[in-house]
Amino acid sequence: MNKFSHINKKNQPKMVNVGDKKITKRKATAKGIMFLGVDVISKFQNDDLITKKGPVFQTAIIAGIQAVKKTSDLIPMCHPLQINGVDIDINIIDTEYVEILCSVAMEGKTGVEMEALTGVSIAGLTIYDMCKSISQKMVIKEIKLVEKTGGKSHPNPSHKGKD
Numbered sequence: 001m002n003k004f005s006h007i008n009k010k011n012q013p014k015m016v017n018v019g020d021k022k023i024t025k026r027k028a029t030a031k032g033i034m035f036l037g038v039d040v041i042s043k044f045q046n047d048d049l050i051t052k053k054g055p056v057f058q059t060a061i062i063a064g065i066q067a068v069k070k071t072s073d074l075i076p077m078c079h080p081l082q083i084n085g086v087d088i089d090i091n092i093i094d095t096e097y098v099e100i101l102c103s104v105a106m107e108g109k110t111g112v113e114m115e116a117l118t119g120v121s122i123a124g125l126t127i128y129d130m131c132k133s134i135s136q137k138m139v140i141k142e143i144k145l146v147e148k149t150g151g152k153s154h155p156n157p158s159h160k161g162k163d
Contacts, residue, residue: 013076022109030146033142041098051134053129068115071114075118087102
């Protein structure tokens with residue numbers, strides 16, 4: 001028997017049918033660490049950097065929110081979802097690194113982990129795009145799920161994913 005939910009009996013890809021699942025409150029939070037380097041971080045004032053393309057963190061947050069809403073267009077087996085809320089926070093954590101957090105919430109039949117991970121990824125890529133004229137040594141890394149609540153596998157709202 002096939003153990004992958006996205007593969008049918010003929011070993012072909014399929015989208016999982018979530019029609020019989022119960023609607024539950026679901027939330028996922030993803031985190032990414034991004035190396036910007038001293039050259040980029042030193043140019044930030046008041047927790048943002050204004051470049052010729054605009055404010056870096058504000059633009060990255062908007063891009064991350066758009067990405068969350070478009071996840072099913074980007075990842076083939078993701079269901080289109082009615083997202084209730086997206087919260088993206090970008091913080092400078094030292095002289096070289098920033099942390100990107102993306103939390104996604106909804107009520108539905110499938111989780112929002114991929115949406116949270118996509119939000120972090122696109123926010124990081126947007127920071128890279130907006131700061132690449134300063135340095136191309138930036139690195140997006142350690143993108144991971146840090147919390148998931150709701151659904152069958154984690155019905156307990158206090159469950160936290162393993163770091």
